[in-house]
Amino acid sequence: MLNIVIFGAPGxxxxxxxxxVAEKYGLNHxxxxxxxxxxxxxxxxxxxxxxxxxxxxxxxxxxxxIDILSDVLDGLKDSRGVIFDGFPRTIKQAEELKEMLNMRxxxxxxxxxxxxxxxxxxxxxxxxxxxxxxxxxxxETIRKRxxxxxxxxxxxxxxxxxxxxxxxxxxxxxxxxxTDEICEVIEKKK
Ligand code: ATP
Ligand code: MG
Numbered sequence: 001m002l003n004i005v006i007f008g009a010p011g012x013x014x015x016x017x018x019x020x021v022a023e024k025y026g027l028n029h030x031x032x033x034x035x036x037x038x039x040x041x042x043x044x045x046x047x048x049x050x051x052x053x054x055x056x057x058x059x060x061x062x063x064x065x066i067d068i069l070s071d072v073l074d075g076l077k078d079s080r081g082v083i084f085d086g087f088p089r090t091i092k093q094a095e096e097l098k099e100m101l102n103m104r105x106x107x108x109x110x111x112x113x114x115x116x117x118x119x120x121x122x123x124x125x126x127x128x129x130x131x132x133x134x135x136x137x138x139x140e141t142i143r144k145r146x147x148x149x150x151x152x153x154x155x156x157x158x159x160x161x162x163x164x165x166x167x168x169x170x171x172x173x174x175x176x177x178x179t180d181e182i183c184e185v186i187e188k189k190k
Pocket of ligand 1: 008009010011012013014015032033034036053054057058059060061065085086087088089093136145
């Protein structure tokens, strides 16, 4: 069982790299952002609640997010492992993930920190916003999301270092090279 947490600021390439790595190792890719956007599109109650946070660059409350993730995990069958994209985003979420996996006799194998300079993140997200039409990819909300990332999500770096799971990945440059670096690190750990 290979359970990978892919970590990084908004725009660091978590989604892109997750898809490539999931394909290579036959893993389930769970993107909490995608799960929430699907709920918004379907117009569910959960989607309406989520939208109120996402549009302002805020995180969905931990309790709600943890319930959602737990449901998604329960829905997986014959899984060879998971790549967690966008979760955990707070220490509380990391503790709960550890607990949820422990209950299933599993653990996080590795946490990959996709490190990209801030100016590049903003440029990537502003560009993505022009094509994707994602309401949260405008400069004001992007800055808010980066603030939230620094305040609430960055402490996970030390948390995973203490747990012996942390790996740094140089996240700017050629997309294929980044995937290669990720795979090298995975091969060493698995
Ligand atoms: P990228 O995927 O390009 O790195 P991102 O990380 O900002 O960008 P998503 O992961 O798609 O984007 O998340 C979009 C929004 O969904 C977040 O800004 C947040 O409001 C909400 N969200 C997603 N995952 C979580 C989570 N684990 N906890 C709380 N809120 C979340
Ligand atoms: Mg994403």
